[in-house]
Amino acid sequence: MTQPAMTPFSMSGSRGGRRVRRPPRPPSRRRHWAWVGITTVFLVIVGGGTLLALGYTLRPVHLVLLSACGAVALAVLLVSLGPAQLAVTSGAREDPWHVRHAVPYSVPGRDLRVVRDAQAISEELSGRRPSPDLHDRLRSLAEDRVRRAYPIGLADPGARELLGDRAHRLLTGPPRRLSPADLTHVIDRIEDL
Missing domain, CATH: 1.20.5 (Single alpha-helices involved in coiled-coils or other helix-helix interfaces)
Incomplete structure (x- = not known):
């Protein structure tokens, strides 16, 4: 007599001394x-x-x-x-209310820089010390906008006139904690370029 062929999910017999488990059956x-x-x-x-x-x-x-x-x-x-129904079979169940995405996620096609900028702004407004990330991002954004509109950099005196004295001083100075009014002023001046 020949032995029946062993399938990966058969319970009878053993493979290397180990029993192979069947996959769970769906409720019939x-x-x-x-x-x-x-x-x-x-x-x-x-x-x-x-x-x-x-x-x-x-x-x-x-x-x-x-x-x-x-x-x-x-x-x-x-x-x-x-998935929240009562389980008829015994065994481990997956929690249907478990959050599967713990990492912030953005839809396809969305610019991840916007997410990083929003995080930097929230850290700046809620933190006790200044965020150099926000200062660097605002500075590079302002420099990019000034260079696109006029072929000058932030160090040029013409940039001071374009941005205004207060915004230019905040962008070219050392990183410091920005108040909501300062942050709004700098963003408004950059958008106006």
């Missing part, structure tokens, strides 16, 4: 309807007992139909909940 329709039937029987027993205890006269056909409707409604509700 038979199992689903079995749970509906069990729930119907449970509702008939509990509902019938409750109604008898309250003094109602029962017709078994009506009680079974009412319980079956309740069980089917419960099954439809559980199926419609998707």
